[in-house]
Amino acid sequence: MATEDADQSSTAVVEIARNGNVILVVGPRERRLQVCSTVLKNASKYFNAMFGPHFSEGQDLRVARPKEVPMPEDDANVLEILCNIIHHRNDAVPETLSGTEVFDVAVAADKFDCVVAIKHASTLWLNPREIQDVIELGHLMATAYILDNAQAFSEITLAMMLRHKESYLPLADEELVPWRTFYLLEERRNHMRAELQQILLDGKIQFGTDDGPECSCSWSSRHSSAYMDLLQREGLEPLKMLSNMTVTEVLEKMERMNDPTIPREWKPCNYRWHRNPDLRIMRKSKLDIFKKGNHGLCIDCIRSSTTDEKQTCRIKH
Structure with a gap:
């Protein structure tokens, strides 16, 4: 995601949870996010372990004196969005994000094991709308794959086939999704052209x-x-x-x-x-007939091709 705002004071506290007992000190500019450890634990296995009884971060947590937890390697913008979603701060969650920004949030959700917590919030972001840039669409596709959103994955990959005329190889270089995805995109697009x-x-x-x-x-x-x-x-x-x-x-x-x-x-x-x-x-x-008969790719078929586990297709095709 974009770099953190340079003018944001490292001592100012972003109050995500008014009575939060933890202050996450995030990124190289040390943005301070006041959060509730219980809310984070309920949404994330990662934070459930961090704020549990076996780590120092989980000791002596008090609202009167919130404990500071350093997270220097994380993106402050991403983590702030993630914490706002988890704390149901819908007033502070952006309605629109670029494909790259959505992808960064999804990667963070995967890292902190709270993908389920952001599924509904991310639905609006995963709408391909009128996006023409294949790199942006590629990041949306990868986000849908990480979040296991079958409907969004189908709609986004259909947009990629309809709106892009050149090779998909630049996306493959970024290793966002399994390579088989790009073969299928090219194959299906060629089939559309032949029709x-x-x-x-x-x-x-x-x-x-x-x-x-x-x-x-x-x-x-x-x-x-x-x-x-x-x-x-x-x-x-x-x-x-x-x-x-x-x-x-x-x-x-x-x-x-x-x-x-x-x-x-x-x-x-x-x-x-x-x-x-x-x-x-x-x-x-x-x-x-052509429009009704052409759909995007099936995320379950792609997952089946990369694992031994049999998948049930959630999208009709």
């Missing part, structure tokens, strides 16, 4: 490949040519789709695209199969 390409190809197939002896107006070839010209103008040729656009951008173009226009000087003959193809209507129906 969309097939929908576009189906549009050309609607016109047929041979006008036949009954046709004197070259209906099929003229419509096919006009359709391919339309795809070129929209930038929806297969190679451009793969390299230049995200899946979301392709979807938006396909939804906006009109039917091909035939030059005015051309007139259809009386062949009975000549009719308005209504490609846009058919394409909309297929795109609706």
Whole structure:
């Protein structure tokens, strides 16, 4: 998380628990957080041991004279957020955090063994919203993995497939989640692209490949040519789709695209199969099926691939 505020006095006390019997002295700037040891013990196995009878931190705890506990290696901003959540100080918990900040809080929760305590508080933070940056989304994904939030993991990974057009390898370098996750992201995104390409190809197939002896107006070839010209103008040729656009951008173009226009000087003959193809209507129906049929990754399947323990999938797929 971002470095601690330079102007915050090391002697000032952040009163998280008014009658707290412990003051955590956190980080190199020694931010002082007044907390209640009982609340921390109930939420965290780590603090339950620290403030138990077998460690000096748990001895002689009094509200009248709170004991100072040094935590120089921890991030003061992160620990303050964590303590506010554990103490139900919702007025002091930020409504929004960056992906990196959420990840830092999750890592701290994992360290102090209080992941369950922050699950509900983190739900709002794990919403991918309109985040486009894959690194930010990657940190949200890793947070959902640490907190074992199956729904958020699915939604975030779906956003990563829809909004990112380049490689996922920069995320793999950070070792946020198992490597298999990045293979699956690439595989599923390629499958989405192939589905969309097939929908576009189906549009050309609607016109047929041979006008036949009954046709004197070259209906099929003229419509096919006009359709391919339309795809070129929209930038929806297969190679451009793969390299230049995200899946979301392709979807938006396909939804906006009109039917091909035939030059005015051309007139259809009386062949009975000549009719308005209504490609846009058919394409909309297929795109609706595409959207309903594509989901994010299943956290339980990924965990099953990295352990011998069989997982029950919580997300339908």
